[in-house]
Amino acid sequence: MIRTLALTACVAALGLSAAPGRAEEAKNVILFLGDAGGVSTLSAAGILENDRPLSLFIQSMPNIALSDTSALDEWVTDSAAGMTAIVTGRKTNNAMVSALPGAGGQAVPVKSLMEYAEQRGLATGIVTNMPIWDATPAANYAHVARRSDKTEIFRQMLKPRYGDGVDVLIGKGRADADAVMGGDARKAFAAADYSLGDDLSLVAKPKRAAVLRDADFAPMPALEATLARLAKNPKGYVLVVEWDMHTDDPRAGLRHVGEMDAMVRRAHELAGKDTLILFTADHSFGLRMVGGSRATPLAQQYEPSDKSVITVERNHTGEEVIVAASGPGADKVRGFMPNTRLFDIMLSALGWKRDE
């Protein structure tokens, strides 16, 4: 970063503009992860909400690619292997969280982008509408062989390998935290220097914050509070926002797409131009739009029990998912790519090199 500034100053002193095509570094990275947000789900959600195609903000982002999502051991990934590939750059077996299969069934940890950020003193945050220990958020801070190992995931959340741990944790799972920590998680979180509560006002305070609830919460206040907090760090930040958009319940899943899309738009308003913003999915899902007339708003035509407009096969599917990007480093998001390349794109945008 200092080198970049020195070069920029030097170039300016010579009265030259910056060399064309020279990659600029990002100070911050925001990764929006639409869990199960395949192209067909995004498309249907946008038309259902706005009655026109290409109405999502995500669909206006300048750089896109299609990302393979296969796991190391199977063609169709779960969230654990899917998120591991994106945040560590390594494909692993389904159910493994930021860990690779090693000799004798051992799980070998692999360092996540958020751990690189913690090691370098950047601010870090996770916002999710799922339990904070679930596979997708956990891949940022924990390394376990089995995604169901809730106790170990919470233990690692409070005992980080790098830095002082994730600065802002917002999600569900308060009852889970209490259950694995002897009935009341507050003491364990306090011992790890966290304030634990259900009120977003904790995020504005200097202490690291875990806002864990068991009910749904409004996405925008959580995003805004987190961005305001993380932006205070002069070194920058890495923020991961996961919004579940599985369409087992199609109405809820499709509504979640609109919620995340609004968050992606808001992040573009709030974050500086030195922020790489990405949207992708860990895997696709078996939702398809198969009908619908333009004469009537789709929301009036669509009944989940009626299979003439939208059908849902309730399973993850193996086709590529979209990556949309803007900001420094976004120009590398193009063509078909393995999901692991997202890690390299984020790491190099921040000016870092892989060290394991």
Ligand SMILES: [Zn+2]
């Ligand atoms: Zn998933």
